[in-house]
Amino acid sequence: MSGESAADAADDPTDPEDIDASDVSGAVTEQYERIVRARKVRALLAGLLILVVGYFFANALYAVELLQANLPQYFGTFLEALQDFFPFLVSVEGFPWITFNPGGFLEYWAFIQERNLIYNPEASLTDPSTGGPLALFGEAGITLSMGFAGTIMGFPLALLFGILGSGRVTPFPFNFIFRGVMSSIRAIPALVWALIYVPLGGIGPTTATLAIATDTIGNLGRLFTDELEEIEDGPIEAMRTTGANKPQIIVFGMLSQVTTPFIAWTLYIFEINVRIAVSLGIIGGGGLGQVLNVQQGLFAFTNMMATILVILVLIISVEMFSQRLRSRLRGEDETQGFIDLLLGFPQRMAESLLK
Known part of the structure; x- marks a missing residue:
């Protein structure tokens, strides 16, 4: 037996003494060539991607007549x-x-005071018939009210659809009924929802608020569904072993894990809804957007710029408040500074127009 063991050991290919140096060199060379080929393929694909993007970009410039314009x-x-x-x-x-000329800023302030863009002396803090505390901020308060009311109105259905759209709560394929409803809502921009509601409430803040509420159901509900899909199974299984029923599992086993993210996402959607309220005002929804549209029609560009400055102050204030609150809730997020919020304002307004 000892002789056979010695023979087997001598023939063992894994024995370092039996490994041929040429085999090692060949394996290394083959691996190196494989890496070189993979890099060449990636470089070729990257080059093709750049060419395709460049081709479509050039066509897009021609389509919008930018290259034909002599800027x-x-x-x-x-x-x-x-x-x-x-x-x-x-x-x-x-x-x-x-x-x-620093005196030029006085033209801005004169128009802001004349149109009550940031302060309405006729509004009362205690009398709801004058608009209440939010109306105290004038046209900016109307825009803020549309975003706030639309968020609160859309939250209950967003929560309901978000929960029922999760596969952990509603079995497949019935959960896709609620996902489909939310997807259908998101497929229609808030601007189009406002036009749909025109026969119901006319053109004004009421229509804009209903459009924002509808848009909130789709956007916020989908965020709720995604959060529920990522929760831990441990608390759910523990409640099942104690004999808890389905509603108790949903409330105490699932929702208890996502309370903080739900609040944070609601605040984020509130930010978006305030920007949407500005956009809807341009089509007659009221608030700062409508003032901006009227002044544009009158070619009063100085007044337009004064309105844009008030919009900027309103949006930045709402975002700073929301981000600070969300940062405290999550305890780990870094808040953006004023400069970052200011520089990112045009992009966020463009994104809101597409929602």
Whole structure:
């Protein structure tokens, strides 16, 4: 037996002494060549992707007639026209010599006071017939009220659909009924929902608030569903072993795990809804958006810029409040500073228009 064991050991291919150096070198070379080929394939695919994106980008520029426009020809005229928006910029001896006139800001403030954009002296803190505390902020308060009321109105159905849309609560395929409803709501932008509700409440803040509430059901409900899909199974199994019924498992085993994320997502949707309220105001929904639209129709560009500044202050204030609160709830998120919120404002407004 000892002889056979010695022979087997001598023939063992895993024995380091029996491994041929040429075999090791060949394996290393093959692995190296495989890595080189993979990198070449990735580089080729990346190049093809760049070419495809570039092709469609060039076609997109032609489609929007950007390449056909002779923008440099009108650049000087454009800069001079900016004085209509920014009266504190005064041209001296023609373009490009421009000086700064601090007194131009007084034109902004005069229009803000005249139209009660940020303060309405007729509103009362205790009398709901005057609009209550939110109306005290004038047109900005109306925009804020539309976003706030729409969020609160849409929250119950968003919570219901979000729970029933989860596969942990409603078995497949019945959960896709509620997911389909939320997807259908999200497929229609809030702007279109406002047009759909026009026969119901006319064009005004009521229609805009209903559109925001409907949009909230789809967006917030889907976020709730996604959170429920990520919860831990331990608490659920523990409650089942104690004989808890289905409602008790849902409330104490599932929802108890996502209370903080649910509140954080609701605050986030509230931010979005305030920006949507501005967008809906442009089609007659009231608030700052309607003031902006009216001044644009009158070609009162200085007044337009004053309204945009108030919109900027309103949106940034709501976002800072929401982010600070969400950061405290989660205990780990870093809040964005004022500069970051300011620089990201155009992108967030564009995203709100598409919701």
